[in-house]
Amino acid sequence: MNAPDTTYFRKGFGLKQDVEATLSADYAGQLVDLLRARDYRLAAGDVTVRLAKEFGFCYGVERAVEYAYQTRHKFPDRRVYLVGEIIHNPHVNQRLREMGIEILLPAGGVFDYSAISADDVVILPAFGVTMTDFQTLRDKGCVVVDTTCGSVLNVWKRVEVYARDGFTSLIHGKYYHEETRATASQVEKFPGGTYLVVRNMDEAHDVTEYLAGRGDRAAFLAKYGRAASAHFDPDVHLRRIGVANQTTMLARESLAIGEEVGRAMTSAKGDAYRAENFRTFDTICSATQDRQDAVNALLLEPLDVMLVVGGFNSSNTLSLAALCAEKVRTFHVEDALCIDPVRGTIRARDTVSGAEVETADWLRSGAVTVGLTAGASTPNNKIGDTVARVFATRGIDPMSIG
Numbered sequence: 001m002n003a004p005d006t007t008y009f010r011k012g013f014g015l016k017q018d019v020e021a022t023l024s025a026d027y028a029g030q031l032v033d034l035l036r037a038r039d040y041r042l043a044a045g046d047v048t049v050r051l052a053k054e055f056g057f058c059y060g061v062e063r064a065v066e067y068a069y070q071t072r073h074k075f076p077d078r079r080v081y082l083v084g085e086i087i088h089n090p091h092v093n094q095r096l097r098e099m100g101i102e103i104l105l106p107a108g109g110v111f112d113y114s115a116i117s118a119d120d121v122v123i124l125p126a127f128g129v130t131m132t133d134f135q136t137l138r139d140k141g142c143v144v145v146d147t148t149c150g151s152v153l154n155v156w157k158r159v160e161v162y163a164r165d166g167f168t169s170l171i172h173g174k175y176y177h178e179e180t181r182a183t184a185s186q187v188e189k190f191p192g193g194t195y196l197v198v199r200n201m202d203e204a205h206d207v208t209e210y211l212a213g214r215g216d217r218a219a220f221l222a223k224y225g226r227a228a229s230a231h232f233d234p235d236v237h238l239r240r241i242g243v244a245n246q247t248t249m250l251a252r253e254s255l256a257i258g259e260e261v262g263r264a265m266t267s268a269k270g271d272a273y274r275a276e277n278f279r280t281f282d283t284i285c286s287a288t289q290d291r292q293d294a295v296n297a298l299l300l301e302p303l304d305v306m307l308v309v310g311g312f313n314s315s316n317t318l319s320l321a322a323l324c325a326e327k328v329r330t331f332h333v334e335d336a337l338c339i340d341p342v343r344g345t346i347r348a349r350d351t352v353s354g355a356e357v358e359t360a361d362w363l364r365s366g367a368v369t370v371g372l373t374a375g376a377s378t379p380n381n382k383i384g385d386t387v388a389r390v391f392a393t394r395g396i397d398p399m400s401i402g
């Protein structure tokens with residue numbers, strides 16, 4: 001019998017009870033508990049806050065953060081590194097730094113592991129890491145604590161099967177995002193495995209145009225050089241396509257992209273060809289889907305303004321903000337500090353340009369209903385702080401709400 005591997009851990013260390021109190025102290029939110037208890041609605045004075053019924057930390061994030069805490073607890077005297085951010089929330093990452101976990105940041109998309117030795121411990125984030133990074137770390141002999149989310153692993157399996165069967169993985173995602181980089185690298189498990197990443201429907205149209213014979217090879221390669229395998233050739237690698245997606249994209253858009261590309265293949269080559277050479281599989285994770293469904297349900301209610309709380313680099317938060325902005329005046333804030341109750345201002349990321357913009361008098365006067373949701377990487381205490389500042393903007397102390 002092989003000796004158990006003592007350098008690779010995927011399920012934590014069984015120390016949940018040891019870190020539970022610290023996790024709760026760091027991230028629980030009293031106001032969020034109150035909102036939940038009051039059917040996701042809190043009213044005081046002429047301000048009503050309505051919270052989406054699914055919001056904030058997802059199962060993958062909870063697990064990754066808990067494993068990071070367990071790791072620190074298990075190895076109090078070892079150097080502990082984290083490959084990139086554990087999740088896209090500045091407060092959570094800062095808290096890990098305070099616990100003595102060193103976050104490695106990539107330069108030009110490349111991590112430098114030269115400082116790591118066999119005596120060290122390395123945590124892999126919920127997004128996963130590329131196959132090359134994984135192998136480099138395993139070769140070092142250090143302890144690897146892998147917190148890659150199970151939903152991300154499902155996408156990897158899908159992409160792996162596409163590569164095995166000679167399909168190019170067409171990934172709806174952001175080519176520079178950690179998760180998509182890790183997912184795309186899975187094609188390398190098979191010689192000739194190929195991927196192409198498209199960010200949105202506009203970019204998917206470049207693919208459908210190419211399938212229709214209206215593409216320009218050089219222009220295509222120039223545009224997608226960084227978003228595709230090094231050997232990608234549209235003349236060769238768009239013949240067989242399998243669609244997958246980064247788990248946190250807008251589900252509706254992912255679905256539409258799959259349909260458009262499939263339709264384009266039918267138009268170009270016929271039904272029989274498509275049946276043989278096109279596959280699509282929705283790999284949006286259930287947490288992302290639940291949060292998007294919940295915010296869509298909330299948007300059916302009369303709201304004056306919508307607040308979306310989450311990191312400006314958090315993909316699932318950006319998707320939520322985009323959905324809200326279609327229906328109501330929306331402010332995507334990184335955290336409560338973006339709201340200044342004294343000056344009556346809010347600093348938010350513009351959902352179209354991506355620029356940070358400060359708006360005065362954002363709550364306006366009179367009775368107001370504020371909708372609220374938060375991305376999968378936003379802890380409850382940060383959501384609660386945001387609620388508190390909304391009320392404070394109208395001079396109301398939310399802790400006085402009985």
Ligand code: SF4
Pocket residue numbers: 058059060061126149150151152247248285286287288316376
């Ligand atoms: S957003 Fe989805 S894939 Fe990402 S960590 Fe959460 S559950 Fe996992």
